[in-house]
Amino acid sequence: MKHTQHGAHHDIDAMTLTAEQRRSVYDELGYLIFRNVFTPADIALLRSTTQQLVQAAAGLAVSNERYLVAALEDSPAHAVRRIYNTPSAHPLLQAATSDPRVLDLLADIIGPNIELHHGKINLKPRSREAQFDWHQDFAFFPHTNFDFIAVMLALDAATPENGCLTVIPGSHKRGPMQHIFAVDGAYSSRLADPSALGSEIDWVDLPMGAGDIELHHCNLLHSSRANRTDTARTAMVTHYRAADNMQLGGFQGHHGYGQVVRGEAPGRVRLQEGSYFLPTMAMRPPVAASSEGQP
Numbered sequence: 001m002k003h004t005q006h007g008a009h010h011d012i013d014a015m016t017l018t019a020e021q022r023r024s025v026y027d028e029l030g031y032l033i034f035r036n037v038f039t040p041a042d043i044a045l046l047r048s049t050t051q052q053l054v055q056a057a058a059g060l061a062v063s064n065e066r067y068l069v070a071a072l073e074d075s076p077a078h079a080v081r082r083i084y085n086t087p088s089a090h091p092l093l094q095a096a097t098s099d100p101r102v103l104d105l106l107a108d109i110i111g112p113n114i115e116l117h118h119g120k121i122n123l124k125p126r127s128r129e130a131q132f133d134w135h136q137d138f139a140f141f142p143h144t145n146f147d148f149i150a151v152m153l154a155l156d157a158a159t160p161e162n163g164c165l166t167v168i169p170g171s172h173k174r175g176p177m178q179h180i181f182a183v184d185g186a187y188s189s190r191l192a193d194p195s196a197l198g199s200e201i202d203w204v205d206l207p208m209g210a211g212d213i214e215l216h217h218c219n220l221l222h223s224s225r226a227n228r229t230d231t232a233r234t235a236m237v238t239h240y241r242a243a244d245n246m247q248l249g250g251f252q253g254h255h256g257y258g259q260v261v262r263g264e265a266p267g268r269v270r271l272q273e274g275s276y277f278l279p280t281m282a283m284r285p286p287v288a289a290s291s292e293g294q295p
């Protein structure tokens, strides 16, 4: 896979933009990057908490409801590639999911009433399995509208070499696409129509520094490659939605699911006109020994 170079707009620090400018860049590109939102001290704490949780999984060779493990290359051992359900994993991680710095950024985009959907930590041990195929998050968690956002907080620097996020800017405007889900004991989905990925020249890598935040629209096509280095690439990924957005299919019921983290529940639902594919897996929380449908 060829790696594209970063275009000029990808170096913009959305921290320097007004709320109106942030909305307009988000509408155009489908994502925003905010630099240095969390301090080095915050990141050190979140990283050591993550390390404690990873150490607690030492020797685990089969995934369970807390950990997704991957087979290492050139070694019979396994390593953690995901910690599920961060809001229930540790009080510090729970606090990070409702951190006002994050919610302030979100409020500019999806409004004052915000619900938590689910949270996880993605790690990239040196394993071919620790990568993400191209997908839209909406396909896994279809909702009544598109105010459903993933927030990625980098706990380590992410580079093209260690598997930073790659996106197709503007792809969210094409709306939800059909995904094919596979039940093979590991995360697996693919786009029904791979031609939607277009030309690699339009793919953009999003390097991040520890403490940076990337947020993206639920219909933004994104992926990330396996880590080809010995440098860690850890990211806390939390999904939020506007409180008038209701889920139509896919997994629900993660810890903290539907919790209002900012504002209030308006007691009504907003519908985005359209016809959407429902994921082909049952509506249930993640299950031991299978990460089926966990983007």
Ligand SMILES: O=C(O)CCC(=O)C(=O)O
Pocket: 122, 132, 137, 163, 164, 165, 222, 223, 224, 235, 237, 294, 295
């Ligand atoms: O951690 C990454 O690089 C990608 C994460 C992602 O796409 C996801 O969790 O849905």
